[in-house]
Amino acid sequence: MSTVSPTKKPARVRPVPAVSRAIAILRLLGESEQPLGVKAIADELGLVPSTTLHILRVLVSEELIEVDADTKRYVLGGGMITLARSVLEKGSFAERAQPALDRIASSFGVTAMFVEVTAQESVVVLGISHSAQPFRIHTDVGSQFNTLVSATGRLIAAHSNAPWSSLRQKFDAIAWDRRPAFTDWKMEVELAKEQGWSIDRDNFLRGITVLAVPVLAPSGRLSHTLVAAGLSSQFDQDFTTDLAQSMRQEASALSRMTLG
Incomplete structure (x- = not known):
């Protein structure tokens, strides 16, 4: 018969809003079937568009997402593949x-x-x-x-x-x-x-x-x-x-x- 081990109390993690928002954007782009613009991303996540744009620019610079210069829409970038490959x-x-x-x-x-x-x-x-x-x-x-x-x-x-x-x-x-x-x-x-x-x-x-x-x-x-x-x-x-x-x-x- 298996036993249920006591669960340790999780360590308190102090929120870092910028990090949480960046992760939320990455997850949203990963789940979306089509590229998304700044307004669509901000509306979906309840973020201020200017804040959203700032985070998107940082993620683009880190090659985690890509932006189409004509449509101004964003998708996940090749940097995500590199991260995933390193895990696997x-x-x-x-x-x-x-x-x-x-x-x-x-x-x-x-x-x-x-x-x-x-x-x-x-x-x-x-x-x-x-x-x-x-x-x-x-x-x-x-x-x-x-x-x-x-x-x-x-x-x-x-x-x-x-x-x-x-x-x-x-x-x-x-x-x-x-x-x-x-x-x-x-x-x-x-x-x-x-x-x-x-x-x-x-x-x-x-x-x-x-x-x-x-x-x-x-x-x-x-x-x-x-x-x-x-x-x-x-x-x-x-x-x-x-x-x-x-x-x-x-x-x-x-x-x-x-x-x-």
Whole structure:
């Protein structure tokens, strides 16, 4: 039976408005399907246009964003690729997890993912491995998802000391394809505490089942998860049991590699 480790009180971080605004602009441009002008950015983020323009100019000078000289619209720049590559390629934990993803994907015919749980409890895909099956679930490295979404979200809740009332608020904000009843989801979270893995059947995406196992830091904190996703028709009882056991073994080995 898994235990829930006490959560350390987070260190107080003094806000730095200019930094927060710059990050908000980068995220907005990353999410936008088209270039944005100063007014559109300022309106979306509730910023003063002159302040927005000043931040944009700094980001352009640092090559994190680019501006079209004719339209005066902004997009993410090549400097962002350099930053992302440095995270993924310099002997990172994701790189060390890749062999485990490849073994899971090839052995069970699923899409295997290595996912980071950030300090803010958002979920970011760090690594992916596809099987040779003709049907594949598509997602990209760097994709970010809602805090409590899918199977990893159940593990986040299981390893959290947050009261159920707080978890309910986050649960209600999730964009489910087929929303489970909160009482059912709560029971699945409790089950995840007991069995050491979690599963989402057809809730996040209809016809898709997602299984996740925790990767823990030495402190006991949930730092990452191993995730397997495939057609729900694959996931009969024997298949699910075998997959969960194999993934737990891989996750245990990865947990021993974590640094904090």
